[in-house]
Amino acid sequence: MPPPSNTTTQPEAVLEELLVQQLSTLGYAKVYLPDEAALFANLKQQLEKHNDLVLSEREFLRVLNHLDKGNVFDRSRTLRDHMQLDRDDGTVAYLQFLNTEHWCQNEYQVTNQISQEGRYANRYDVTLLINGLPLVQIELKRRGMEMKEAFNQINRYQKHSFRAARGLFQYVQIFVISNGVNTKYYANNRRQEFKQTFYWTDADNKLITRLEDFAEAFLEKCHLSKMICKYIVQHNTHKVLMVLRPYQYYAVEAIIDRVKNSRKNGYIWHTTGSGKTLTSFKAAQVLKKLPEVDKVVFVVDRKDLDYQTTREFNEFSKGSVDGTENTSTLVRQFADDTDLIVTTIQKLNTAISGRRYEQRMTHLRDKRVIFIFDECHRSQFGDTHRRIVDFFRGAQLFGFTGTPIFAENAYSGPGGKQTTVTLFEKCLHKYVITNAIKDENVLKFSIEYVGRYRNKENGNDVSLDIDVEAIDTRELLDDERRLKKIVDWIIANHGRKTHDRKFTAIFAVSSVDNLIRYYDLFRERDTAGLRIATIFSYRANEPDKAADGMIGEPDFDDDGPADSHTRDRLEEYIGHYNEQYGTAFTTRDSAKFYSYYKDIGRRIKDRERDNALDRDRVDILLVVNMFLTGFDAKLVNTLYVDKNLRYHGLVQAFSRTNRIIGEVKSQGNIVSFRNLKGATDEAIALFSNPEAKEEILVEPYEVYIERFDEALNELLAIAPNPEAVDRLYSEEEQLAFVQAFRKLIRIDNVLSGFSNYTEDEVAIDSQTFEDFKSKYLDIRDKVRSDHSVEKVSILNDVDFEVELIHRDQINVSYIIRLLATLHTATKPEERQAARQEIDNRLSNEVQLRSKRELIEKFIDRELPKVRKDADMEQEFENYMSGEKQRAIVALAQEENLEERGLQQLINSAVYTGRTASQADVQDIMLVPPRILNRSTILSRIQSRLQQLLEQFYDD
Template sequence: MTRRSPSTQSEAALEEQLMAQLTTLGYDRVTLPDEAALLTNLRRQLERHNGLQLSETEYQRILNHLDKGNAYDRAKTLRDRMQLQRDDGTSTYVRFLNTEHWCQNEYQVTNQVTLEGSYKNRYDVTLLINGLPLVQIELKRRGVEMKEAFNQINRYHRHSFRAARGLYQYVQIFVISNGVNTKYYANNRRQEFKQTFYWTDAANQRISKLQDFAREFLEKCHVSKMICKYIVQHHTYRLLMVLRPYQYYAVEAIIDRVKNSRKNGYIWHTTGSGKTLTSFKAAQVLVKLPEVHKVVFVVDRKDLDYQTTREFNEFSKGSVDGTDNTGTLVTQLADDTKLIVTTIQKLNTAITGSRYEERVAHLRDKRVVFIFDECHRSQFGDTHQRIVAFFTQAQLFGFTGTPIFADNAVAGQGGKQTTLTLFERCLHKYVITNAIRDENVLKFSIEYVGRYRNKEDGNEVALDIDVEAIDTRELLDDPGRLEKVTDWIIANHGRKTHQRRFTAIFAVSSVDNLIKYYELFRERDTTGLRIATIFSYTANEEDREADGMIGEPDFDNDGPANVHTRDRLESFIEDYNRHFGTSFTTRDGKKFYNYYKDIGKRIKDREKDTASDDDRVDILLVVNMFLTGFDAKLVNTLYVDKNLRYHGLIQAFSRTNRIIGEVKSQGNIVSFRNLKKATDEAIALFSNPEAKEVILMEPYEVYVQRFNEALADLIELVPSPEAVDRLLTEEDELSFVQAFRKLIRIDNVLTGFSEYDMDDVAIDLQTFEDYKSKYLDIRDKVRTEAKRNKVSILNDVDFEVELIHRDQVNVSYIIRLLTNLHTAKEQDKAARRQEITTRLNNEVQLRSKRELIEKFIEQELPRVGKQGDVEQEFTNFWSAERQRATVQLAEEEQLSADGLQGLIDTTLFNGREPSQAEVQAVMTVQPSILRRTSILNRVQQRLAELLERFYDDM
């Protein structure tokens, strides 16, 4: 068992080393042991920063002003000025942060601040700016997972950040480090560990050692700049975001280009790396520059016009006026609107012809900055030349994840145009290998499926034949083949999407084949798959199969329609309407476009806490739509039955590789075509020829080997599940938790392979389940002891139970187990009872309900008649127990019964735990100020336990 070497640097030594370094960087070291000292220091620093003296009553007014809202609200307060009513009747403005001249603030560093909320916590290192704690650094000794520091901060959120007038809710950036590795992230309780970032230099070289990170990132002016310029307030979700290093360098490069030249440039950031956030921040900074007249953000399709406008407004409400028609665009160009989002088609209309010429002519010599989203599509044609010719003083900046090079350029009237020839210079590059290394996107797992019989000699050949070398169209469109592909997807979809927790996109070669596939799913699926589809139905629609590129969707339905395809699509939309209660149609252009938006929103909104399983789309069947520009984290699989090449291939694959949680370990690509050569070419073009090992997952056999190696390590530590009970120390238990967690991480990857068979690994299912039960026993023990505020090295370990969470474990599953027990023959009852006991121990969802289910079995089930209704009796029992527990909670915590039920109903509806203010509002007796935080935290904890026991999966 691994033990810490006595020579390993301790956490205390690491902390002291950092404190000493920060003082050399210009921070004043202060000692602030408790809340009183923190508040006294804040008063002195605000007086110093604002050049005034505050009376006690004036300072209390400031504290009352600061002590409002959550971290999102306080971020706004931090950046605003407060109008302070002075004791003599005059007023003045108090500034909490100088955001325009960010280096001109007051800087301090302290450590071991102790605050007491529901529990007493000590924070490692705090950076104060003007007396407010704006950067919090949590350290772990070398060798400890940084995730434990992340979890520790989450514990502080629950326990004590609300203490001391909630000053620690003003933290903008958290830093976690074990000395060797260091990461940062914004104050956002909704994010996961995977949304923490390493800092790098401009060439994407990681700066991970704490000493180096402190020198580069925590330097006073730089960290202030990050807080003042590069924190983004997301309006819709009411949370903070901070730019990643490559986003920071890209924005800085664009600003430098605008300030110091009139030249153009482009940003090459791989698909999935957050270009919308980068471009928004660039636009937000550029509109404030006095030399810039307007910023125009240009997209090339209506779906991105909608999506980008929505996302810009999410980052800052009202920051963008979306344009529905060219007339509105012209009005915005003519008035004082500083930031405009529009399509390249409408922009082209606005600057050509005589209709709008007089209204926009004044812009010819104005400094207008254009930002082109996905410029690999939007900037190749006559429109680019028109824009350059009309706006003589314009600067053009492009964002792309897949630039156009000579190899993937399409010849036009002026020959082959590349991104470089149009935008002059790449200002910053962050390619897919960088993103995978930084864990900002996932690797791809590519599975080639299918075997075909050669008609001439009758021999079977694998799918990875060079289908481009022979005429295979007849084979690929053969109805028998389409049936087999459909059957394969139906059989394997649950495995690929973790029992439909994720959505898949199915990209096919033509509208005709799409129609055939949809009808095959209708006929052959008996598993209840929810299939949605959309395609363009204009009469002159062309199949882009010849070159493997992704065509653009057509929403301009003024042209003649292909009657057959339109009628079929109308039928498919009727299926959608029946299932989801909508009323879309192809007979109305606006309703058709709204149908497109509804599909995208429905898939994307699965990420929200409020998402309902009734709104689930399992497979989205498309030809070209949604294969570029569509970002949904809960899409994890792409089925492919069409040719793809170069940027079209990378764009389509990248629909699957957004990061969310531990369960989504890779983007699954299932290809029913030979795309191996095309994939190798695309990877070589957009990263380098040796990048396959970085971008693609290893073969199935490699993960089987890794599983068995991890299993051997586990067995060496604990030879049997029973041996876990004999572990003597918490260090031993931690070693077991880490060893078994490694096993379930690999198992999670293995289950995504269609060939996965547990016979391939060196453990049987029952033994695996027994180890899992012991693993969950330790987790439950840690949770129980944490409620008693017992300090343990296991407190901040992430058990990652989502990796062993089963979606099918719900009330129906429980009823089935109970019914099987009730109707079993007498000689079989003991075995059935043991089965239930095993399930209660092994299933994450059932452990909180174990005591109640056992109570039902012992007390109620024997009274159910032989033909009795187990389901009805269990429902009655569950309702009574739930009511009893709710009444007990209300009485013991002095809560209004109606108010408590309202909190429960609201939580179930919106998926958000009630705030302390909401809990306090339903209390019939208000707690004292000294005990308020601890009491409210306790009530929140008890309410969460009640919800988990009686409502989750029920």
């Protein structure tokens, strides 16, 4: 009788052994590569086999030198290129490292426990080699362990040892992480976070999570090499690799199949926020290479998308798109050898409608032209669709949409109601919002109704306490008292909703008139210094879109009649924007107005960049229709709504908030000052299913209070009080505490977004919570400061998620104010209280812990020397400046670095927001390190440099 299985504690070794056995049955040759020498010898054999030649040792050394260049991005290009090899006999051979055209015709191997010496001695779990190069790395954790720990383990390998063995492991294209029950994959991109890891699915979006099933579906050698050869995207601007998610893969495959095997049209229904631009780019990239296709035309229907899509396409592949500036350019591109064109619906319509271009366009009538339409739900698409079909008799049309047009939400035109199906015939692949939320590709929405609404089903309701019994609905909505109450509510709660302004909010209002009133009220009533930007159309007689809840399109042309009042007000508001950000925009012509539109979008979107400056942020963008569709910015997390929204207009607007970025952004916040519950239910039912509300909307406030209490009980069972944490001596006990407290702060992060959340609602007082936080951070600091190479702690791969307990308002300036209070206090109890507050902040605030020793030294040694009437800020700055210079000199001397070069590295890191690479560090070393311990030394210097930056530059 076999022993009972214990699936919750199945060890990694068993998972590893079973996986290797399974891969052997899938066509991978099992190979034993215990060390670097074996890895090189195997690479030589596999390249010889794949290229049908024999390499001498000298020739193979040239190959290794060729491979050992550049970073991960550079090597991904080397992998896909041929190498011109000068043979010993004077002849030339061309070596192929990967057959990308016939991806199944490569050599496949599997190995495990490859040992690499870097900063630590690391042993990798399972490695898949193609033509001898490690292209897929699989890391396993025992069942019950968090997947995130495997992700962090790979990050540690990247930092410590992937550069060893001539950096062959920097050729890895795809990582796979699994604990047996759950399995995910992702591209080799160190800039991404755990939330950018993906489950694989079947074509119907059914998750394939078990390791055995994942190996059968995804790691099958032809499919895996197809993903590497065809569906890895090299992002040229950021110099990183991206890999398609399963629904993107199935969509592209469906379009290719449709083109190869029919002349019929089709559309892709992928929910807003699911990465349609990347999908459409990859589809266009593949289609333009097909011999039966003459041209691929990507069509958008707004200038901002023309600009944005051209930029993003060229980021995926530099120079792949020549965006058309005018119709003449478009016509010329139709006539020349440009195989991929990005243009707007308006310019395309002009090119095929007027006689001016008819002669130059006629030769295309019967050509195989593939049109890909971005956001094909747009209202004006119907008329142009008919013109395209009439003009391009050989055209094949494909549309992408997150919110299709059905009979329920269709616009009525001259030819009756047009739906997505009547225009594009068939849905080729569907991935709706419930799929995306389940896969953790977008966030749920938290809807809070603020006003005289009493529905508690999904979200919170807060009364504005306005007595409106005798006022009709329209009069109420425009009532000055109501608008003031709303502005005051936003000012009071904006910090809570956006995590101390880390995120941007969009405020959608019903009309230009109300927008003007709101803007003026913010200027009049805001004492918190919120940065408000706005943009709206100033054309005359603009219809009130609030009447039907649909979102109109922005208008950048000013050649028609304009409402002088609204235009003057917008010019005034743009003046405020210019003063705030040092710009020079105006409404005086459409080009400058369009530039203003682009600058707002760039300013909000660029907050995602490492080197983004806080002074460039926009806190609230006030709009009527603009930016509510087609605008993606991960650091938008809140939508304030004071307008009617329905169907696709509602889903599109809500979806501005639910892009995933980091742990702090746990949901998209919707604050509605109108009762949109019925419209929300209708939209959810239309674009997913009637029962999907629980999957799309976060649970009510009361549920998270219950979860907090449950998590608190779990924490107290491990450590009944903060002092008990000091008695958790084993790493296993400390790990249990870290995981329990991390669970608590995750729930607290969600709760903090509810406007009525207070300390009284939960069973732990703020001081005890802060004390637990201090113990939590003590453990983190101990792990970070331990540079021992003998043993890797089990805490090394735990993500402490300190961003969840980071508070921007508690910074060095805050401490300086406390220092001034401490210094000038005359009573002992006042001094004691100030010192206690300083000690608490230094222990509990993440951004101050690195400075704790310096600040305590200032208090003990320098503060007694400071005059009572001195400028404390200047005194502290002088002290820190001296300590900083001493620290830089000490680091340079102890690590044998060129002092001036070190200062330049520090200046560069402060400016760009990025730490120095190992190559940068090596360049300033006075004595180059030996190869054997180079990685260890460079990693140590990087770590010390990062600590110095945190101490003296990170406020």
